[in-house]
Amino acid sequence: MTNEVQKNSTPQTKTKLWLDVLIFVAFLVTMDPHSSGIAIHEWLSLAMIATLTIHLLLSWDWIVEISKRFLGKVGGQNRINYIVNWLLFIDGTMIMISGTMISEVVLPVMGIQFPADFAWRRLHDMSANIGLLLLGIHTALHWSWIVIAFNKYLIRPVVRWIPARQKEDASI
Numbered sequence: 001m002t003n004e005v006q007k008n009s010t011p012q013t014k015t016k017l018w019l020d021v022l023i024f025v026a027f028l029v030t031m032d033p034h035s036s037g038i039a040i041h042e043w044l045s046l047a048m049i050a051t052l053t054i055h056l057l058l059s060w061d062w063i064v065e066i067s068k069r070f071l072g073k074v075g076g077q078n079r080i081n082y083i084v085n086w087l088l089f090i091d092g093t094m095i096m097i098s099g100t101m102i103s104e105v106v107l108p109v110m111g112i113q114f115p116a117d118f119a120w121r122r123l124h125d126m127s128a129n130i131g132l133l134l135l136g137i138h139t140a141l142h143w144s145w146i147v148i149a150f151n152k153y154l155i156r157p158v159v160r161w162i163p164a165r166q167k168e169d170a171s172i
């Protein structure tokens with residue numbers, strides 16, 4: 001039986017899956033700065049720039065391909081993905097810039113501090129909330145990929161591992 005991930009499975013699929021899980025969890029932690037503490041909030045979200053860059057590089061061929069064909073022949077789902085991805089990119093840039101402008105830890109460590117500005121704070125809050133919404137849409141659009149990849153790389157290996165362990169234990 002073939003499915004979406006098996007058909008398109010490359011050595012990168014597993015890397016993509018774990019990287020996506022990592023950035024998803026990191027994003028949820030950054031959405032609640034009062035629980036994590038502001039230092040973790042700022043350093044973790046800046047570290048996310050690196051993981052998001054890898055996320056984009058792993059899909060670089062897709063980005064180049066759809067960019068070339070966007071005004072011509074592109075399937076409906078790819079077109080929607082492309083637009084949502086751009087919105088995510090623009091909103092993510094706004095989150096990072098506004099966050100840097102109100103930074104209470106990272107910038108002071110570097111000896112820089114901007115005067116408190118309510119507008120940057122509002123923009124930061126607003127772009128973070130829009131980011132959560134866009135991430136929900138991005139996740140929904142890739143839902144079948146997520147389910148199939150989880151099944152292939154997490155659930156099935158665990159299900160195979162349990163009876164193997166039971167057999168080993170019984171033979172002792």
Ligand code: HEM
Pocket residue numbers: 016017020021023024027052055056059062063081082085086088089092135138139142145146
């Ligand atoms: C916040 C965390 C994010 C999560 C959890 C996430 C998750 C995913 C998943 C599950 C996929 C499908 C599998 C894959 O190719 O990796 C994907 C694809 C993709 N994502 Fe993300 N993503 C995130 C943020 C972003 C952002 C901010 C951008 C744009 C700047 C982006 C751009 C893309 C692109 C270009 C693709 C491949 C093309 C596509 O099918 O849409 N992602 N993402």
Ligand code: HEM
Pocket residue numbers: 027030031032033038041042045046048095096099100101102103104106124125128129131
């Ligand atoms: C993925 C990236 C980020 C997300 C999702 C995010 C999200 C948020 C959210 C939801 C708040 C709470 C707003 C409120 O309570 O009104 C907040 C506050 C804040 N964020 Fe971010 N943020 C991100 C990146 C950054 C960065 C890069 C910096 C600085 C380097 C930063 C600095 C701050 C500061 C100083 C606050 C105010 C905390 C307080 O209440 O004292 N954020 N952020």
